[in-house]
Amino acid sequence: MSIQLEPKDDLKFIATETLIVGDIERSVAFYRDVLGATVLKEGAPTILRLANIWLIINGGGGPTDDKPEVVASPPRDQNILSVFLNLRVADIKRSLEHPDRLSYFQATPSRRPTLERKFNQLRSAGVTLLIGTDAGIPMKFHTQATWHELDTWVNRLGVDPMFAIRAATYWPAVAMKVDAQVGTIVEGKYADIIAVRGDVLRYIDLLARPDIVIKHGVRYK
Secondary structure (H helix, E strand, O other), X not given: OOOOOOOOOOOOOOOEEEEEOOOHHXXXXXXXXXXXXXXXXXXXXXXXXXXXXXXXXXXXXXXOOOOOOOOEOOOOOOOOOXXXXXXXXXXXXXXXXXXXXXXXXXXXXXXXXXXXXXXHHHHHOOOOOOOOOOEOEOOOOOOOHHHHHHHHHHHHOOOOHHHHHHHHOHXXXXXXXXXOOOOOOOOOOOOOEEEOOOOOOOOHHHHHOOOEEEEOOEEOO
């Protein structure tokens, strides 16, 4: 198959990024179906065009005659970062219009009953549960993740609102052994306080829009 390069203006060549992966089809599906890349050549390697860059996706292999000591291999440890692709978009809001296309969210409906069952089993067993955020996963931004989690506990899992609030304030302080300093509003502790207009015990989502924010006694809002 012959692929015609299309250099722009005075460019004399086009740079490509080669990804060595464990599953070519799965990797291609992500760049094609989620990011909208165009497949130019299928197989091993697969060549794609993504916006103004070219990607070559291939499995491991080697060594070759000219590099007898070099072997191409997919990452062995997912917790070690050696390369990443930085995407800069013209319209951030528009780029977030279809989170449902991400494989993470496609699996959520099937996982939800299991998660709810496990959550209730832990509560029934007397396990102390803490609010977690999952901040950093797709569509879970640090500025919103805590409030989303509280809303999920109350409105999806049926947790009492005050129980959920204590799981985000008091019990984390106890778990980190700093409950003598924070976690509750009492004399002698740091004044870390937010206030909202309305009844959070009826509308837990009000916590996402605090009207007053005080940190260590200093009012920031």
